[in-house]
Ligand code: SF4
């Protein structure tokens with residue numbers, strides 16, 4: 716089964732909100748654990764499932780946006796690691812193809828964390844991967860698709876199934 720959903724819990728996130736998007740890989744024996752429930756209820760984290768493909772007794776993958784205080788997010792991630800979930804920041808999969816980029820600057824208007832910004836001295840559009848959260852906004856707006864996110868072969872079957 717393929718799930719493509721946005722699931723917001725209603726819990727309000729109070730102070731020092733920390734937002735990150737992660738690419739998670741679940742081993743077989745965690746596929747039926749109440750992981751999302753635990754993140755929300757036990758770690759006081761707001762979650763937003765951007766994409767997921769998880770079935771009982773099978774390895775699963777998920778793109779998950781996590782919001783919460785930095786300490787709660789840290790504890791939540793530690794919990795995921797403890798149960799064997801492989802965690803990778805989605806931002807690590809974002810790159811810019813400098814051969815395609817023609818420095819139009821459109822992406823700088825949508826990047827919420829200034830990972831894409833204009834250097835005033837020479838008006839160059841720069842990309843700082845360390846600031847990137849992996850939100851995908853720049854991928855949608857770039858007219859020449861210079862911003863890329865590699866999700867790897869894991870997602871090819873999902874995309875194929877989604878388009879049917
Ligand atoms: S929108 Fe695309 S082409 Fe324009 S500056 Fe950004 S990455 Fe380069």
Ligand code: SF4
Nearest residue numbers: 826847848850851853
């Ligand atoms: S994915 Fe693009 S818009 Fe989103 S934070 Fe990264 S550089 Fe900025």
